[in-house]
Amino acid sequence: MDGWPSWRGVIEFGATLAFALSGLIEASRKKLDVVGVCVVAFLTAFGGGTLRDVLLDRRPFFWxxxxxxxxxxxxxxxxxxLLLRTRHIHFTARAMQWPDAVGLGLFAASGTQIALDVQMPAIVAALMGTVTAVFGGVLRDVVCNDIxxxxxxxxxxxxxxxxxxxxxxxADALGLAAGVGLVLGGAVAMTLRALALWLGWRVPAWRQQD
Amino acid sequence: MDGWPSWRGVIEFGATLAFALSGLIEASRKKLDVVGVCVVAFLTAFGGGTLRDVLLDRRPFFWxxxxxxxxxxxxxxxxxxLLLRTRHIHFTARAMQWPDAVGLGLFAASGTQIALDVQMPAIVAALMGTVTAVFGGVLRDVVCNDIxxxxxxxxxxxxxxxxxxxxxxxADALGLAAGVGLVLGGAVAMTLRALALWLGWRVPAWRQQD
Amino acid sequence: MDGWPSWRGVIEFGATLAFALSGLIEASRKKLDVVGVCVVAFLTAFGGGTLRDVLLDRRPFFWxxxxxxxxxxxxxxxxxxLLLRTRHIHFTARAMQWPDAVGLGLFAASGTQIALDVQMPAIVAALMGTVTAVFGGVLRDVVCNDIxxxxxxxxxxxxxxxxxxxxxxxADALGLAAGVGLVLGGAVAMTLRALALWLGWRVPAWRQQD
Structure with a gap:
């Protein structure tokens, strides 16, 4: 209970908040009603972690x-x-990319660590981290009727x-404290995503004229 | 086993039947084939309760x-x-709203009670009731290719x-018998939905010209 | 461990590979990038079995x-x-139907047998086999943005x-060895699907002019 669980608590809290914000921004851009805003924020914030907990059979859920x-x-x-309605604040299409990148990094780190804690093989832990990080955003886009x-x-x-x-x-294999791995892993994922957005990196794909 | 489990049994049966009917009506309006009709009726009837049981880790499933x-x-x-095909019965777009409202109320009540029985906090129980009530209909609409x-x-x-x-x-906090809470909660949810349909209530949203 | 578990192992391996191929073919036709290809192949190969394992509460997952x-x-x-990109190989729309039919048959058989092994009633086992067989393909189509x-x-x-x-x-009720039931059931499902594709069988539906 002492040491890294508090790290993980902080990181999960940050990830949940970041994804909730990205959901809020997206829902406000789509002009969803108050129920829609809550549903989108909830699914984005809790979706990835819930899927991870179901797959790892961890109860109680973190929420x-x-x-x-x-x-x-x-x-x-x-x-x-209420605030956004009163102040006439509008978000650009790219506003949600930054909380989204933060949530991506933090959930990837905490999801991987949780899977390692229950003795999953490395490749499964990597997959769990990725699922935790990605699934909330997938739900947000599906519910907002985007691909x-x-x-x-x-x-x-x-x-x-x-x-x-x-x-x-x-970091886990090297025997470093779990807090170090969490912070490093989260920072790497976040930085890579920010660089990808900033420099316009692209994933290898088929040739256009193929 | 005596007392309210039978109440819950009756209520779950009613909710399942009501949602199955709403799925049947929707599938017949979309002219799905016999497999599609069965899939839509099943998902609508069993989808919400199954998600609830997965989230609460309750086995065996109610079905x-x-x-x-x-x-x-x-x-x-x-x-x-077969009957609908022979008799050339057609449903209007609003026909499925009524069994849908009945299923919504009954599943909201039974889902909440089940979550309370396994000692979930109140806010989680309220969420579980809502998920149980809503998710079957969401699956029905997704499969029928509606938003x-x-x-x-x-x-x-x-x-x-x-x-x-x-x-x-x-009702649970007041120490009333579980059957009372189930019937009252289900009736309130159903009545609110019926009034919302009848009087055209609207959820607060963004201003049109915002 | 001796006898039929090895049968089941072989059949699950074949089913996973067949569905992974169908996912690969579909993703290459849609010109998804390398991440998309991996995601589609994974969901198609592991989706049905994962849902089955969640519903039956079986851990660890087969993957x-x-x-x-x-x-x-x-x-x-x-x-x-890389190979497809270099060799300029293209697939027709129907190319994925054949690995898909193989995966359908093999997963239907293994999913049913697994449900029977944990003492599910016959109708539930039949449903589990069908879910295992169908759900991977449903995920593939949803992710590729098809109905x-x-x-x-x-x-x-x-x-x-x-x-x-x-x-x-x-076969299970007759007391035959599990391997026999698996092979027979898989062969029947595969053959029916191949015949359906070849002869253009149709499921009963509403009349066109209804």
Whole structure:
């Protein structure tokens, strides 16, 4: 309980908040009603971690352990909607990319660490980290009636999470404290995604004239 | 086993039947083939409860406990399809709203009660009731290639289930018999949804000219 | 460990490989990038079995038990993509139907047998076999942004898996060795699907002018 669980707690909290914000921004751009805003923010924030917990058969879910996060998120959604409505704030299409990148990195790190803790093989842990990081955003896009960004945006997204997951696995194999692996892995995934957005990196694809 | 489990049994049976009917009506309007009709009826009837049982880690599933319901539903689907084909019965777009409202109320109540029985915090129980009530209909709409009604219909839907769930939680906190809470909560959710449809209530949204 | 588990191992391996191929073919036709190709191949190969294992509460997942399959599939995806890109190989729309039919048959048989092994009632086992067989393909189509073939293709698909499942259940009830039921059930499902494709069988539907 002492040492890294608190690291993981902080990182999961940050990841949940970051994804909730990206969901809020996206829902406000789509002009969803107040129920839609809450649903999108919830699915984005809790979707990836819930799928990870189902796949690893971990109970209670992290949002049952932290049941007050649910109420806090509900208040956040309604309050931001009222605020945005009053202040006439508008978001550009790219505004949600930055909280999204933060959530991607943090969830990739914590998902991988949790899978390692229950003795999953390295490749499975890397997959779990990637799933945790990516699935919330996939749900957000599906519910907003977009094709999931992960599949059509040719800039690396899942790949950044996958790379960050391997950093966590490497740190674990080297016997470093779990907190170090979490921070390093999260930072690598986030930085790669930010660079990918900034420099316009592209994933290898078929030739255009193929 | 005595007392309220039988209440819950009756309520789950009613909810499953009501959602199966709404799925049947929707599938017949979309002119799906016999396989499609069965798939849509099954997903609508069993989808919400299955997600609830996965999230709460309850096994066996309620449709494994009542395996004969599956066969009964299969017979019901094929029989109604033959009947509808012969009698040239057509449904209007709004015909499925009424069984849908009944299923919504009953599943909201039973899902909340089941979550309370396994000692979930109140906010989690309310969420479970809402998920149980809403998810079957979401699957029905996704499979029929519609955008889920819950997200675009601006009349309250999930909100009614959420309100009904809190009635169940309140009755539980007051120490009333579980049957009372179930019936009251289900009735409140159903009535709210019926009033919302009838009076055209709307969920707060962004301003049109925002 | 002696006798039929090895049968099941062979059959699950064949089914996974067949569905991975169908996913690869479909992803290459859609010109997805390398991440998309891997995601589609993974979801198609592992989706049905994972849903089955979640529903039956079986852990570890079959892809955690065989974690090297994941790495092998990753290598296969990247290698085939490079090969296809170099050799300018193109697939017709119908190319994926044949590995798809093989995967359908094999997963229907193994899914049913696994459900019988954990004492599910016959109708639930038949449903589990069908879900295992069908769900990977549904995920493939959803991710490739198609309407799932199972729901719009009026040729029998899920029905073939359902028929194969009942052959496995019948063989089990007759007390035959599990290997016999698996091979028979898989062969029946595969043959029915191949005949359906070849002879253009159709599922009963509404009348056109209805």
């Amino acid at each position: 049952v352990e932290h049941a007050h996060w649910i109420s806090a998120l509900l208040v956040l959604c309604v309050a931001s909607m 999931p960004r992960t599949f059509i945006d040719h800039r690396p997204y899942a790949v950044c999470a996958f790379a960050g997951a391997w950093v966590v696995i490497g | 494994v406990e009542h395996a004969h319901w599956i066969s009964a539903l299969l017979v019901l689907c094929v029989a109604s399809m 889920p009604r819950t997200f675009i219909d601006h009349r309250p839907y999930a909100v009614c289930a959420f309100a009904g769930a809190w009635v169940v939680i309140g | 955690v038990e065989h974690a090297h399959w994941i790495s092998a599939l990753l290598v296969l995806c990247v290698a085939s993509m 799932p073939r199972t729901f719009i293709d009026h040729r029998p698909y899920a029905v073939c898996a359902f028929a194969g499942a009942w052959v496995v259940i019948g």
